Amino acid sequence: MSTRDWILHVDLDQFIAAVELLRHPELRGRPVVVGGSGDPTQPRTVAATATYEAREHGVHSGMPLRTALKRCPDAIFLPSDPPAYEAASERVMAVLREFPVRVEIWGWDEAFIGATTDDPEALAADIRHAVQARTQLSCSIGIGDNKHQAKLASAFAKPAGIHRLTGDNWAETMNHRPTDALWGIGVKTARKLAALGLHTVAELAAADPAHLARHFGPTNGPWYRYLALGKGEAEVVTTPWIARGHSHETTFQHDLTDRTAIAHHVAALATRVAHDAAEAGRHIARVSVKVRFTPFLTRTRQSKLPAPTTDPATIERTALTILDRFDLNRPVRLLGVAVDYTLPDDDQPTLDTLE
DNA sequence: TCTGGGGTCCTAGGACCC
């Protein structure tokens, strides 16, 4: 075997449920659903995850807790505890970084690894065992020529396995599958592709890029075909990700109709976002307000600031001005405030830095 | 199944300018 570069995708198995079961070992083997504050009678709250035992009753992540309760009355409902998952995630990533590899963290429960080796399966097995031994968490590892292949391979490897998907076995593995088996094509795009007669990965791979560009845009169209051919990004970026923006939003259990109360919530969300940005040392270039009306009609309005700022009062005032542009004549179920950051190298000088 | 929260990127269309 010859030494060459590989991309590995490490995916923790049932991450949130696994962390909860470490804390509550007595619940092992029982149907457990995690989500919201753990109260399954609360409306407008969905499951973050469900254990295999709960899935057998038809419960899955994204399902409203009230539905989960109906389907599985014996389930144990636990509140979601993001700081605990964050801490567990950091322990796992620390284990990965002890290997002579390049690590790119991709969310809480995933990472891409760039490695140069003649035996990627042996490396993957070593990583799996180290993660299990050090954190008591199980992971699956996909091996590929690029991130796309490695990502799909880790799904084939589940649970607790290792799978290799490269140019050599791409066609036999993927060609017969529906287009939404690809990472980046979801149900909506798959439906549009099907309307063009493109149902399978093989059909998409053979499609005319110009035809795809006409229907999906100059970037997306050709990109879909590229995905169907098994191609993808192969560069592992080890420098920390620089966030493009930040947001907070709240779904209310009971609709808001009072203008003053709505404004109060928007102001509070804006202040929170602005403080987070200041803490992260980031300048805000644009502010967006999101309003979701009942039943589920979502509208956004946004404004670019005259100059980037870190001032919470300016963000709050801007958000309230944007709110004035909405027609608030129907009940509101969600409010959100989002900001775009300036990129660190194009921070514009503000008036006060010039003075 | 009455549908969370936090992100990223792309596209279309209008305004404005030359």
Add this chain to the structure above:
DNA sequence: TCTGGGGTCCTAGGACCC
């Protein structure tokens, strides 16, 4: 004042992912 063409900036919305 029957009306081009291009470039850039901004906004709103869509799609996807975890």
